[in-house]
Amino acid sequence: METYRLDRSLSFIDVAPPIPGFEKFISAYVLEAGKIALIEVGPSASVENLLSGLKELNINPADISYVLATHIHVDHAGGIGKAIKQMPNARVIVHERGGPHLIDPTRLWEDSQRALGERALQYGPIEPVPEDRVVIAEDGMLLDLGETEIEVLVTPGHSPHHLSFLERKEGRLFVGDVAGVYVEDVELIRPATPIPFNLEQIIASLDRLIDLRPMSLCYIHFGSATQALDKLHRFKQQLILWGHIIADSLEKEAGEQDMYDEIRKEDALLAGIDDLPTDQRDRELYFINNSIMGFVSYFKRYGSDYIKQLS
Secondary structure (H helix, E strand, O other): OEEEEOOOOEEEEEOOOOOOOOOOOOEEEEEEEEEEEEEOOOOHHHHHHHHHHHHHOOOOHHHEEEEEOOOOOHHHHOOHHHHHHHOOOOEEEEOOOOHHHHHOOHHHHHHHHHHHOHHHHHHOOOOOOOHHHEEEOOOOOEEEOEOOEEEEEEOOOOOOOOEEEEEOOOOEEEOOOOOOEEEHHHOEEEOOOOOOOOHHHHHHHHHHHHHHOOOEEEEOOOEEEOOHHHHHHHHHHHHHHHHHHHHHHHHOOOOHHHHHHHHHHHOHHHHHHHHOOHHHHHHHHHHHHHHHHHHHHHHHHHOOHHHHOOO
16 A cells, blocks of 8 residues: 555555556546545555545544545445445445445445456455435536535446546546546556446547546556546547457457557557556456457447447
8 A cells, every 4th residue: 555645635546456567557536625535445455544545634534525436346336335334424426327336335345256356355245325325427517625616427338337537627627437547657547348338328428528628647557647638639549449459359359369459559659558567467468458449349239330430
């Protein structure tokens, strides 16, 4: 666990679940602006690290007013039920399609194990969130923290229940997984496009975020970055590149290894992957394969007409 203070009002915690290569991979942001908002929690296996980070930042969990969940995937929201027990005054902001699964996580946990296998067990089981602690988000909802406001944005594509959050005063955009994964040490950006990824929806979501002209991006994977518009534009083009490669490969009946090889040859944003420590490189290769499968599933379900319109 490590904490990072970005400025007077914003910090983030590397919750560092006990999985090899998962340091500097999952951020939980703390926004202190009169009221306190916690953006993301991480998996249940790292809740103790989250609480230690809050203590290091001199944040009393009882003073947290909001827990903001960008979506309910286990690496982002799996720890909310466990953590909320230490946050008696916090309300959880979540998409309408995600709320019921936080309240009763039985199906969510079953689906997580089916999709992730051993990785889900490493993240840890999902505990329920009391129904009276859950607030269903609406697009455009404003959360007044006193010194600033957070605007809730519905941004599907990575998942159908994905939200992003714009902190209006400083133009900070908390992007969940809709803007991909950022590895600052090697300037790597890659898609996070697991099944049931939807390419058309994520491109529309990115266009919406670009129109907001944010000043910085707060990645959950991992950390805060400037040159926000440039990164959003580059990520959009990366998705289009992957889409063309994978759609063409499917038409040629090429295999997943061929898709990966072609992506590595053409995608400059992945150039730094071989400079990562071995365990972090293995992590990224695992998720790249997962993301390729999300594209494959999308094209098998929806066809390739949409990607052929994009350049």
